[in-house]
Amino acid sequence: MTERLPLSAVLITLNCAGPLRATLESLSFCDEIVAVDSGSTDGTLELLAEFGVRVVSEAWRGFGPQKQFAIEQATHDWVLCVDSDEIVSADLRASILQALQQPGFHCYQFPRCNRFLGRYLKHGEGYPDLSLRLFDRRQARWSDDVVHEKVITLGNVGRLSGDLLHHSEDTIESYLAKQNRYTTLAAQALRAEGQTVSAFKLLGSPFFRFIKFYLLRAGFRDGVPGLIHILIGCFNSFAKYAKMIELTRR
Template sequence: MTERLPLSAVLITLNCVGPLRATLDSLRFCEEIVAVDSGSTDGTIELLQEFGAKVIVEEWRGFGPQKQFAIDQAAHDWVLCIDSDEIVSMELRASIETALIQPAFQFYEFPRSNRFLGRYLRHGEGYPDLSLRLFDRRQARWSDDIVHEKVITLGIVGRLQGDLLHHSEDNIEIYLAKQNRYTTLAAKALIEEGAQVPFAKLLFSPFFRFIKFYFLRGGWLDGTPGLIHILIGCFNSFAKYAKMIEFSRR
């Protein structure tokens, strides 16, 4: 087999031992696993060490800065950034290994399939959810956003076949708690940037979001899990703008 470029898998962790074993198991093809942990107490660090990961304990900086710090710790220039509740499918693994034999691009994105209430969503806002996670760290970096972080690139992004499998919380209570944190962070970030309170978006964004993802993007094809997933997303949109109003009045 033709030799490919070495790859570092990079992730950030905090008390995520539940889904982490499947994630790490799917990363065995990588030459290195680097994890930056911000204070786990549930066995996460011990599990990472069991898989031979390089573990760095670092105080939380926000999603973008934390992920950038993590890739800076990698031994190899090509990095695969993955969350602790994501699994690299066999088809995606094959695509990654083929691409790294002779990379045609410096950055690659691929579909992410969200598992929700026991079902992988294939329509609506749950798919294809293209995610740029494989790149040459010398040519790209994570943004400084504390939430909704993104990889900043200058150049054409290639696309790989195969899904990154995202195991969203099957427990709706836990899933809602996570979404509550994300909308708070997003609202605070917008206020700090000087964004105006969008009263029109407060009223109409959830409605148009539902039309787009449930009807136009075929979310109804994902059955009840798809409907619930989209409705929560619509409420998240409302909650973010409502929190902006609250924060602006403090």
């Protein structure tokens, strides 16, 4: 077998025992797994121990800062960043192993396939959802955003085949609760940047989001789950800007 560069899998955890086992099983090909935990009490720590994960405890800093702290704890410079509800597919695993034999890029992105209401979404807003998650940490870093964080790099970026499988929350209720938290954080971040909201943006953002993802990018081909997914996404756009207006008028 051709030698490859060593790889650290990195994730952040907080009370995520439910989907975590499948995630850890999919990372068995990595040379180490590092988890930064911010106070789990639901069995997450026991599950991490079962898989031999190296755990670092750290108070919550926000998504971007927490993930940056996490990659700094890794032993190896090449890191694969996943969330606790994401699974590396067999095809993606093969692509990663091949890329690390002789990397032609500093960073790699690949499609993320979102599972919603029991169905993997293959169109619209849910796919391909390209995510930059494999990189040389000397050439890239996570942004400081507390929500909607992203990897910032000045290096060159390649693309791998194979999907990162994202298992969304099990119920509509829990999914909406998570989206409610995210829209609040997004509104606070935009307000801190000094941005303002017009009536056109409040109403137009959800409308054009629906046109773009449901019609132009064929979200309708994902059936009822695709329709519900985009409608929640459109409401998220409305809620984010409505919360900004509320913050402005307080």
